[in-house]
Amino acid sequence: MIPIRDENPSRSFAFVNLAIILTCIFVWIYEITLPPLAWEAFIYQYGLVPAELFQRPWTLITHLFIHGGWLHIIGNMLYLWVFGDNVEDRLGHLRYLVFYFLSGIGAALMQSAVAFLVGNPYIPLIGASGAIAGVLGAYMYYFPHARVYGxxxxxxxLIPVQWPAAVFIGFWFIFQILNGLLFLPYAHLGGVAWFAHIGGFLVGYSLARMWDKKEIF
Structure with a gap:
């Protein structure tokens, strides 16, 4: 699923979303300047290693700004660019920042649980996709009928589509579940953190629904 744009203009400038995108890009530019051994050390220092989570809890946040390659960061930032501004517009700037980090933390904890159960808890988790999955969950809740082009x-x-957000994101979520189950026997080898996507989506959708019912700061 490759989103290009949506028909859902924001009422305010999403500067938090833009700041997250720029930070991820700057970190990735720094990464590509590192020699291989230094890059590997950087990944293990700031990526989330499930087995070392209690020793380095800050990696619940720092891993969200690290990416493994140009396709990794372009794909993540494209999703965040298309969907993040509307969620920030709906939640407000401060709540969106808190929401983003909570989604990313929830995603990381779910992926860590899978790593301990059937995977390898010493493989570092990196990337913003868990938090972005939370953004997709919130977008699907708040704007199910907004049209998404991609x-x-x-x-x-590549088949062009113009689908309501509920359909576009719904297919994306089903794809994550199917791949998560399909690749579960190979989780110890690393690869795509499918269960981070699933966990982040569920956290984001749940937070959006909860915060829609009551005013949280």
């Missing part, structure tokens, strides 16, 4: 990969083709 592409759906089909073998070697």
């Amino acid at each position: 592409f759906v990969p089909f073998f070697i083709f």
Whole structure:
């Protein structure tokens, strides 16, 4: 699923969302200047290693700003650019920042649980995708009928689509579940953190629903 844009203009400037995107880009630029051994040390220092979480709890936050390659960061930042501004507009700037980090933390904890149960708890978790999955969950709750323009990969083709957000994000979420189950026997090898996506989405959707019912700061 490759989103390009949505028909859902924001009423305010989403400066928190933009700041997160720019921070991720700056960190990635720093990463690519590092020699291989220094880069690996950086990943293990600031990425989230489930087995070392209690020794380095700050990595629940720092891992969200680290990415493994140009496709990794471009894909994540594209999703955040398309969907994040509207969620920030709906929640407000401060609540959006708290929401983003809570979604990322929830995603990391779920992926860590899977790593301890069937995977390898010494493989570092990096990337903003868990927090961004939370943004998708909130977007689906707040704006289910907003039209999303993008592409759906089909073998070697990209099929253009114009779907309501509930359909676009719903297909994305089903894809995460199917892949999470499919690759569960190989979780010890690392790879895509499917359960971080699932956990982040569930946390984000739940927070959006809860905060929609009551005013939280």
